Amino acid sequence: MQTLLLSDSFTLRYHRLQVSPVDVPSCRAREILQARVRADLKVYAEAVNSLQRSVGPEFKKSQKAAERARLAFETAGKKLADHLASHKCG
Numbered sequence: 001m002q003t004l005l006l007s008d009s010f011t012l013r014y015h016r017l018q019v020s021p022v023d024v025p026s027c028r029a030r031e032i033l034q035a036r037v038r039a040d041l042k043v044y045a046e047a048v049n050s051l052q053r054s055v056g057p058e059f060k061k062s063q064k065a066a067e068r069a070r071l072a073f074e075t076a077g078k079k080l081a082d083h084l085a086s087h088k089c090g
């Protein structure tokens with residue numbers, strides 16, 4: 001039990017370090033881009049889920065929605081990668 005408590009407290013401390021690392025400057029633009037990637041990934045995952053459930057004419061519609069979501073996610077990921085490469089803030 002004691003070991004578990006110690007390890008939980010270590011995990012929490014480690015997690016806090018991960019959230020605000022000292023050597024990586026905070027960058028508002030990067031945070032916005034990262035939030036965009038996360039949001040687009042969620043939409044894409046949901047679109048894939050609904051694609052797996054759809055049949056018949058619904059399938060084509062879901063397929064188009066999933067494709068759009070995938071492109072949006074890829075665009076967001078590319079924008080983030082470009083920002084990290086040019087701004088060196090990641």
Ligand SMILES: [Zn+2]
Binds near residue numbers: 089
């Ligand atoms: Zn930046």
